[in-house]
Amino acid sequence: MDLLEYQVKEWFTEIGIPVLPSQRVDHPTDLKRLKINYPIVLKSQVYAGERAKAGGVRFVETTIDAIAAARSIFNLPILGQLPEVLLAEAKYETEQEFYLAVVLDTAVCRPVLLGCTEADDINWELADEKMQYVVVEQEFSPFYARRLALKMGLQGALMQSISTVVEKMYQLFVEKDLDLVEINPLGVSSSGQVMALNGNVSVNERAIGRHPEIAETTTKIVNRYTSSETVRNLGDWDVVEMHGKIAILGNGAGLIMATLDLVVNSGGKPGVCLNLRHASVTETSPDTFKSRLDKALRNMATDKSIQVILINFLGSISQGTEVSEVIADFVESGASEPQSFLPSRSNGGKNRRENFPRLVVRLAGSEFDKARKHLAALKTPSDTSIVVVEDLDEGVAEAVRLARSTAYRRF
Amino acid sequence: MDLLEYQVKEWFTEIGIPVLPSQRVDHPTDLKRLKINYPIVLKSQVYAGERAKAGGVRFVETTIDAIAAARSIFNLPILGQLPEVLLAEAKYETEQEFYLAVVLDTAVCRPVLLGCTEADDINWELADEKMQYVVVEQEFSPFYARRLALKMGLQGALMQSISTVVEKMYQLFVEKDLDLVEINPLGVSSSGQVMALNGNVSVNERAIGRHPEIAETTTKIVNRYTSSETVRNLGDWDVVEMHGKIAILGNGAGLIMATLDLVVNSGGKPGVCLNLRHASVTETSPDTFKSRLDKALRNMATDKSIQVILINFLGSISQGTEVSEVIADFVESGASEPQSFLPSRSNGGKNRRENFPRLVVRLAGSEFDKARKHLAALKTPSDTSIVVVEDLDEGVAEAVRLARSTAYRRF
């Protein structure tokens, strides 16, 4: 989960990484109360790396120009995002620009320090020649940072000031449980002073629960990559967003992906694919498998493009025996109280029964013996029965067949 | 270096150790703006452990009583200290009281967790039977705290809440580079809630340089154990304060102590003993051996009880060759400009020459060959020569003899 530049720079300031004097601009008229001297640079606070090329970064010399520029940046969408905030920052004369990063490398299971004496427009194709790195094998100590600076070909005072910045980046990385902290570019002035001109920070989502201060900053960010309301409603769940007719629910990411592949390879089109996992992962969502299943079904029913829900459960679920109850409740509430799971989008008078998605339920394992019998006996609101199978290939074939044959269109 | 209770409780609050609502009282009338509900307890903020017995802790039920009690506490010296501040705190009903501490054990070179289910009036003679401890052998992890709580005989929820407090104490201990953090007593209410009712924190003096926020808090504290102005002027130097006529200056604590012993065993009385060390230790005082020697001599000359200064240098001093220059400067400035080293106490018209202390300089090592010759040729303002020797026993004998024979009294 990434932060915006102005948030990153607040963190840099706290930890002691040098940044330019800057000011957050929520509205163009804020520039009348600017405390920084002109010339300044105005930067759109969006997540796109390409914002400079897109016109999201402007140099201005006077208040009048600044307000005009701010108005146009506020109205300039970059990769689909309109900025809520701009950052006004002093201008800085650089002689050199570097790239610095600390990233968690999941292959070597260690943080890695990265540095390059090119910046901004790094040619990533050729970067493996120019990019230097140091694996932080044991507990970090400043000599790892010096090792990086030397590998970058630096020496003397500059070697030391760069390694000091890397040290502080690492400190931030550990303190805040980050996946990445990046300075790009780090400006070096003719006198050898260094300045973090732009920075990225990516917070590890699993560690946010132990950083209440970060959780606050990031709640807004969670949903920015999702387009459908169904998926947005599921918050930080484990979702693959696709746009076909067959929704897939399962326990386990690998199994969901295998199911998705099978659907595609059998000529079907998967819709939202949702991993209910085996147990709840984070403290921030202290839910149960049962409650996740219930919420997932009700959410999917609001998505009119979904015609079939393929449920694939196997193995050990802490509340396995209750799966059939949740599905039965879902089916019954769909029959009797159509509003209950369609709070906002329901168009009241319509007969929801015909619009109820078909259900294919694949349950493997003795834990589900009862559930299978129970479900096979149920009828959905559209008066069709629930398809209950034990074999995965068979379940997929049924789902694809049903999606193809459903004569009705859900509205 | 210890903090006062109210400072300790500020730290406890920051780190998440439960403390009662409290308010700092700088003046009795502050109690009119009290935000805590009565009954309250007023506590003298002094460093003495015995303040309750001495009357420095009073329970009060009304504002009138509180102001009267505050007035009397502000005027009650405890072990010679008058409080600058009181702490007003809510009252707490405890069912049990515990002692908890984290202390650095220099014998095992590890932090040690301490816990006892008695508190306040611990009978330290018998404490080794009741006091439980856990050595934090490897990097701390909460299981060390649980181990302590179990050793204390606790179980269930109380075991866990106590170990949580110990965890936070350890976190504070490491974050702030402490020698000791102590909660005494930790109150446990009938519902099992825990509360740090009083606490001690001892900051490691060598690490303060990397904690600017602590340095600020502690600057006031530095000199509270020293009585003489001479010693106070030397700030955080390595000083043993005694009250005889022979001041001792040396390089190295062990050597100073050996010299002190020799002086006593030869019938002399040591005065201030000062270790100039070999090199500067902390960043906060970026000085040189030469400047320390100069400052030490000028300070000692202001102390009228000092009749002989015994200087004992041996081995390697980075500025060994300059030692004679500094001593010569000192002697000369004493002769020509008496005011220069007696800024405040000088009584102008007097002839300082007669009051100049005798100097015995013991220099061992070829590094001092030149210095010895140079010094032997000098005359002090009182027209006596400087005694220069190579042998320690001889130097001590000379100093003791001179202290005995000096007919004059310095004013």
Added chain:
Amino acid sequence: MNLTPYSKVLIQGFSEYITANHVAQMKANGTNLVAGVNPGCGGQQIYGLPVFDLVEEVVEQFGEIDTTIICVHPYQVLDAALEAIASNIHQLIIISPGVPPLDMVELLRKAEAKETLIVGPNSPGIIIPGKILLGTQPSEFYTPGTVGILSRSTTLTYEIARELTHAGLGQSISVSIGSDAIVGSSFLQWLQILDEDEATKVIVLVGQPGGDREEAAARYIAEAIDKPVVAYIAGTQAPPVKHWRQTGTLAAVIGRDPDFGTAKNKLAALSFARVPVAERPSQIPELVKKALK
């Protein structure tokens, strides 16, 4: 590795990641579960196991413990694991998902120094059908035999065991190294163990998108593994993840290979190593039979 039925096993933490059923299955499968540790619950019985507050109390009472199964809250995994290591336990199986990666980095540094095997986190553990079950793998899908399954999934692993069992192909062992971004033991370590394991005749490697573990395994198979290997990669049709950072490895940063972490990349590496790849789980038994000929 000590995976004999006589080795002593401990459970740390009784969260929702482990149920009465899991514990019963472990016992039924011959695992010598001696106790549980759950701070604050010392003296109780949970799922028929005596419960202690500290690991060292268990060691004191039962002697050296070989394996611990860690099911505590993800944020307490590091502490539980360090406690186990301090009590000289050399095999740790971490069931809990979602351990903060930097906690894992710290744990792995310590584990390497102490020569401790870490399986997981986010792993259902290890099963040797008919002999021992260390974790939450459902034994009902397994049957003793000669196929070694190596995976980083949970339910997908069971799916494949089920297909093999239905086709009459028993398993010698099944290990999931865990599906978190940072896990202890690697495919490479287990490929080597299975290559040396006498009971194993053929290895089934199960992969999925993300990281480059399968690519590394493919290279290692070509170089060092003598036994036949059959692979299956899930997610060939899944849309790519949006950020290279989520798969955050150095290879993903340097070069920024657009295919890094994709199923496509993994299939290419396996094909280059001449490892036959099944198109669907149900095709695996067929390939295994071919490999065994």
Added chain:
Amino acid sequence: MNLTPYSKVLIQGFSEYITANHVAQMKANGTNLVAGVNPGCGGQQIYGLPVFDLVEEVVEQFGEIDTTIICVHPYQVLDAALEAIASNIHQLIIISPGVPPLDMVELLRKAEAKETLIVGPNSPGIIIPGKILLGTQPSEFYTPGTVGILSRSTTLTYEIARELTHAGLGQSISVSIGSDAIVGSSFLQWLQILDEDEATKVIVLVGQPGGDREEAAARYIAEAIDKPVVAYIAGTQAPPVKHWRQTGTLAAVIGRDPDFGTAKNKLAALSFARVPVAERPSQIPELVKKALK
């Protein structure tokens, strides 16, 4: 211990704790000083030594380094020491005084795991007169012989060497373990080394108030040391330190022995162990001669 003149020695840091004179003395005494490390000064020459930015560069150029002498700022000692350990240097002599104690705790945990000898901090190091000088001990007070000096002081150690030399008693080795509250190697370790050292016939133990190192040494001498030991404790007339916390050991907390850390306590322990104690430095040669008979 590798204290031969052929062992390769490095200096980390050129602060005020080490001077041109010290470096010259080390060279003159046979120490094979190969290089210095001072970040930011790579490529320069300091006191006639080639200077590098990193320890690993020195190892690359000169091969394995046996001993490093650390003279960096006290707050950088931990980093310098960890860098040395990461470069497989197994003997570290820390000259710098005033290292924060918790840095030392961290370093010692690491050093123990890596079987690294740490002498100091706040130590002038080791001298074997006529053979090698590792640190800042002034060789002019020493002469080769059979007396091993073991101390935690700096100048007091030289004072005693000087007395011995003047009395015609040469030294086999002189070690100061350092005068900071927390130091690496202990009196016990060195007593054992000197007890086994063929060149040493008698050991002079030099103590001072604070902590309980001398008491522990006295107990160890009574139990395990065969060679004669003579002791001297400075500070018998010094006023007691005001706070038990400054000597902060567990023994000082539990029991709160009012005599803990005092010279009196140390003298009692030595007397109990039947170790003869000199009243002044100049009396040591006499006791040594008696012990040698």
